[in-house]
Amino acid sequence: MSPLLSVENLDIRAAGRTLVSGVSFSIAAGERVGLIGESGSGKSLTALAVLGLLPETMRTGGSIFLDGHQVIGARDRDLVPLRGVSVAAVFQEPMTALDPLMRIGDQVGEVVRRRARRDGHKPGTTQVRASVLALLERVALPEPERIMRAFPHAISGGQRQRAAIAMALACRPKLLIADEPTTALDVTTQAEILKLLQGLVSDEGMGLLFISHDLPVVATIAERALVMRHGELIETGPVGTLFDHPAHSYTEGLVAAARAFDAALEIAP
């Protein structure tokens, strides 16, 4: 079976500089893959390229096959149906992902309607409302009735991220791209969101591309990980192997740093 996402030799250039070079990887249906990198490594650009959302000033080369469609060079009009059916995304800052002037219920409802139209349905108001409620319950938002009527500023950061995840879920995507979705959250909230994402992805059989600079977070959620540095993919492998026996000295450094933080907490009683 061909993979859900297949990236071959991806290059991204802007203003004469190469930002991403020769990146190749694939994600099978239902597979959870982590993309690790520090700032400037090109990890978010890679994600945007998969979504076909790179700024027009950037030139891309190579090939990105997503759910049987070529993304590179495709017209935006052909990409729109792909986004929100084949792929959906959750970003770091939920406040910028949500429209501040629109109630949460209406924002999620809009996605529900659009997704239904793609399937050739035209759901009624009651039906949309029921779907929205179900989605808000699905992402474990407390008092979903109240949250539906709330504006983004009136709920907490963790709740906003749950609402953003509900919107992504409303698309019923085959691939979910999550770019640092828990970085802006408190650790206790982060733990809840990670658990939620993991459950949702396995229940729905979605593929997941989880982008993060945080190794233990990636280890929590992904089966396999890719490591990027300076725009290149330097190492890839199952999370266990990668963190136990990093082949590249850069990965080794990251692992050692992450383990030092762990060790600080492992004080024998």
Next chain:
Amino acid sequence: MTLLDLSGVSFAYGGGKCVLHDIDLAVAAGSNLGIVGESGSGKTTLLKLLLGLERVSTGTVSFRGETLEPRDRAFMRGFRRSVQAVFQDPYSSLDPRQRVFDIIAEPLRSLKIETDVVGAVAGALADVDLPADAASRYPHEFSGGQRQRIAIARAIVAKPDLVIADEVVSALDLTTRTRIIDLMRSLSSRMTFIVVSHDIALVALLCDRLAVLEQGRIVEQGATRDILARPAHPYTQRLLASTPRMPQRA
């Protein structure tokens, strides 16, 4: 010797809701103190009280046994000489129009410290492992980690006894973060740090004493070792359980 001491401190902004309740906290010279809390815990407000930027509503803050009086300018000048701060965002805490030399020398000028300014700045740059020629450059020429070193150099140039570090590595990459932590560890032999962070692992790396702040109250404080080994408060337990760890080696 106790440097800073908070006793029965509560605080409310402009007569509003109380955001800090009954805080007792002491910082002894030579013993780094970590303050851990999540968003809304009151750690930023506590930081303002520790820096004398806000006045307590009830209770007292004392510095070397004397009550901190933010309105007493002479007292505050002495206080600022002894207590400096480094903040989270290395991109907004340095004046982009000033050369690094002037940025680092600023506390010497504003605190009217009579000293060899050129020598003091060169010493501070050396302390944070930046090259001497950094002095003639501007902040935008430096990476996030280097900027944070500049901010640390500014904090230590007046040879303070206490440096309050507010989420100083949160905006940095993992490898850069480790280097800044190493730097703070080596500086710890010459000064005391209060490390304010949401990250309990960071605090554990740098501090031998720890206070856990939740919804404006210190729910647990003591030796870091003891708290990590036997967290008594449910919130501390939850914080530790939520902190993601690397997978066990196979």
